[in-house]
Amino acid sequence: MYDPILRALTVLEILQAREAVTGAELAERLEVDLRTVQRYIVRLKDLKIPVESSRGVGGAYRLRPGYRLPPLLLTNEEAFALSLGLRALRQVGLAAFAPATQGALEKLGRVLPAALRESLRTVEDVVAIEPGPWVVSTSVDCLMRAATAIRKARRVRFRYRSHDGGISRRQVEPWAALHADGRWYLIGYCLTRKAPRTFRLDRVTELELCAERFRRPADFDARQYLAERLPFIQSDYQVDVWIDMPVEEAERNFAPWRIATEPDGDGTRLRCGRDRLEMIAAMLLSMGRRIVVHSPAELRETFRQLAGQAMEAARE
Amino acid sequence: MYDPILRALTVLEILQAREAVTGAELAERLEVDLRTVQRYIVRLKDLKIPVESSRGVGGAYRLRPGYRLPPLLLTNEEAFALSLGLRALRQVGLAAFAPATQGALEKLGRVLPAALRESLRTVEDVVAIEPGPWVVSTSVDCLMRAATAIRKARRVRFRYRSHDGGISRRQVEPWAALHADGRWYLIGYCLTRKAPRTFRLDRVTELELCAERFRRPADFDARQYLAERLPFIQSDYQVDVWIDMPVEEAERNFAPWRIATEPDGDGTRLRCGRDRLEMIAAMLLSMGRRIVVHSPAELRETFRQLAGQAMEAARE
DNA sequence: CAATTTACGACAGATTCTGTCGGGAATGCC
DNA sequence: GGCATTCCCGACAGAATCTGTCGTAAATTG
Incomplete structure (x- = not known):
């Protein structure tokens, strides 16, 4: 075989594949004389390929460390x-x-x-980044599996701990994974409950991909869906009040806090789920607007208590 | 120049550097005839280098996508x-x-x-990520410059818009850049004001690096510093109240919201800066604990108003 | 000091490379 | 459909490189 270009590239190839190689080894591999090998080495050096060589016992040729990986071209x-x-x-x-x-x-x-x-x-x-106190830790593995299942349109099954502590097993057709307000949510069709459901990924364990595939609903908008559902995520109380505030302003003030708004006369009807009433009551008070409580009844009691505390604070 | 090995490697090099290249361009670069270029292409193909070619208008040679850069070994x-x-x-x-x-x-x-x-x-x-409504947009360029200045211990100068709208020029020895509560902060020694200062990067414009260098204070802990200073960032009111709550519990409830806590008898002294009093008053009320207002005087009035509103809401 | 490895110039015969010429296929545009 | 543009390829003869052999030398290790 007599093909100089092929040989030159072969030498380069061998040097990249081996830590070190002797002239004799190259000669045998290329089926050429040692002198010829020496010439190829010189040629590669002439071509600015960083071949390094050492003499004596244990002598050999090497490529300069790191040469084998070229740079990734990022700005x-x-x-x-x-x-x-x-x-x-x-x-x-x-x-x-x-x-x-x-x-x-x-x-x-x-x-x-x-x-x-x-x-x-x-x-x-x-640079430092401080996560807010409301950010909830979530299993990386869980998120990655969920995301993969969504992409491959594969069913998943997992254990789910609901907000009241109950554990259930679910089988779900996952549609989307989304992060909002410090939590990761998995949205999909729950075959166990036979309805669309939203799950918090920090409450999911043992998530596994199933073999079954599914067809995702066409034109499903995860953001929109979550924005609509999030106010009513499982809670101890379903709050329903009217506030004397135009709906546009109410939207601006309440929507970001997962409170649903709806025009009602010259004010706005607010609805959301909450586990505790003090926070929502206090927040409503801070708006300085007239409020009418529709439900729950306990909310009126909460306002009564807040009133007492506020009077006391104002006094001293 | 007559050097076939060099030419073969040059063709390969050009193909890796360019998206596509015509035979004419290669011929000009190598100073050879077009026919010779065609032969080099054939040689590279013979050597299993995946050169792809297209004919006609817009025709050219390309390396198969992905061939030009070896894999980055990520998990x-x-x-x-x-x-x-x-x-x-x-x-x-x-x-x-x-x-x-x-x-x-x-x-x-x-x-x-x-x-x-x-x-x-x-x-x-x-996967989708929804930023919270409190997250403030910040100039990328500004952050990158600031970070670079910190690293190189270089002074910076910039225009700063304070919270009340006033514009000033500042010269600063930047110590740290940190993100918290949806905002980027730059902490450093303000030469203009002759004191350590905390700046919100979204209020910084025209940030430039100066030639002067500085020595950063030893053992400066940016997180600690910001945690201490953040409650008192420029505000219209400085709030100072006592709450009937052990300091450990108060820490848990208030520190995350940038409210400084300090033991005071069997309760806790709370201090922070705020532009509006309704929110902080409402939050304090929602704790359901006895409260004593030290300052400002306006806060007592705010509590009086909240009391009225709460009574009204409780009624109907 | 001996063995082992790399380094290199010179020479003559072997082999590849090159430009030119002529002919062809594929693609896009007017 | 015609034209311009690009890639594709065999053949030929002169130009240029490649190759093994020979002799000589330097560096390293035990």
């Missing part, structure tokens, strides 16, 4: 975003990703040029 | 974390990073094996 901003993004995972309750984020950062650092490695280090050393 | 979890992290940037007010995150995702996709590319796509297609 400075992209590198910054990747690094900061890994940090921001704590903000969505996924601090458990820490080992993976550390690993990813190290590996990225290995394939990026020095300048971009600097950006990674800047985020690492300088 | 599935790491790939998921990287992708989800980019999504989570919206949770810290950095939606403006969107072009960079898109670019980073595409580039990662190019260097990852198909299975991991699948993980990237899963996050892209399936």
